[in-house]
Amino acid sequence: MSITPPTGFSLKMEQTSHSSSRPKRKHDSMINENLETFQNEIKLILQQWKEDQDSKLLQIQNDMDTIKGQISDIKKTNTDIEKTLEFMTGQYDNLNLKVNSLEKECKDYSAKITILENKIEDMTRQNFQTKIEIKNVPMEYPESQPKLLEKVLNISSILNIDISSQIRNVQRLSVKAQTNNPIVVEFTSPISANKFLNAVKKFNSQLIKDKKLSTNHLGISGPHKPIYITELLTPKTKRLFYLTRELNKNKFFKYCWTVNGKIYLRKEEGSQLIQVRSEEQLQEIRNKNSL
Known part of the structure; x- marks a missing residue:
């Protein structure tokens, strides 16, 4: 047995059905729009981020290229410095060798000069063995060699020795601008010179200090001055x-x-x-x- 609904009731059901389906489609459409907007915003953000990163990467790349260039310049500079140092080291080594060689030559020459100086000194000393030096005898004007010889003979007379035949030469040195430069007496032999020196030592050793050989013994006027006689x-x-x-x-x-x-x-x-x-x-x- 079938029951047929009333006509009005069926119409209400249809309206009700249509009215419930319309809001759902509108809600889905809004979600889709919001999602699309969100996606667009995300894309825009990502695009901007990518552009920023690309810009930064480009800057980094440029900086790296600059650094590489600087490193290359530094390497070249270091290479030049190393070459310069090697050259300077080589020059220094060469100079050091030359200096060492010159120092050795200098030492050799110095040793040779010392040997020659010693030889000259020995020869001069041998030549001086026959000479004595008399100091503190005042100069007389005019002074001649005979007068100097007379003074030397007077001294020998005071010393009680005869050397008249043993004197080869007498002269006064002119080493300083003064009136009592030493008198040098050259004897005929070293024996005669030593004989005269020993007589001086003997004379002075037997007397007190004030009585030792002086200008008073020679009769020279003026202040008392000691006379010193030594080997030249x-x-x-x-x-x-x-x-x-x-x-x-x-x-x-x-x-x-x-x-x-x-x-x-x-x-x-x-x-x-x-x-x-x-x-x-x-x-x-x-x-x-x-x-």
Whole structure:
């Protein structure tokens, strides 16, 4: 048995059905639009981010290219510096070799010069063995060689020795602009010179200080001046003897004297005899005795 709904009822059902389907389609459409808008915004953001990243990457690439260029320049500069250093090192080595060679030559020449100086010194010393030096005898005007010889003979008479036949030459040195430059007497032999020097030592050793050989013995007017008579020393030995006497003032040594142009030191009677040959040796002696 079938039941047929009323006509009005059927129409309501249809309307109701249509009215419920319309809002759903509208909602879906809005969702789609919102989604599309969101997607577009995301795309725009990503596009901007990509552009920023591309710009930054490009800048980084440019910076890297610049750095690479700078590194290349630095490498080239380092290479040039290394080459320059190698060249300079080579030049330095060459110069060092030349300097060493010159130093060796200088030492060789210095040694040869020292040998020649010693030979000249020995020859001069041998030549001076026949000569003595008389100091503190005033000069007379005019002064001639005969007058000088007379003064020397007067001294020999005071010393009680006869040397008249043993004198080869007499002269006054002109080393300084003064009136009492030394008188140099040359004898015929070293024996005669030593004989005269020994007579002076004997004369002075037998008298008190005020009675030792002086200008008064020669009858020279004026202030009393001691007369010193020593062997004639070479300039080198004279300087060394002066330095040795300065050392002796410190009472390190009791005796200091010269014989045949050679300098000797002795601490005390009976102690070891020391011959002074150079200023370097004298400095060593000073340092050793200063300790």
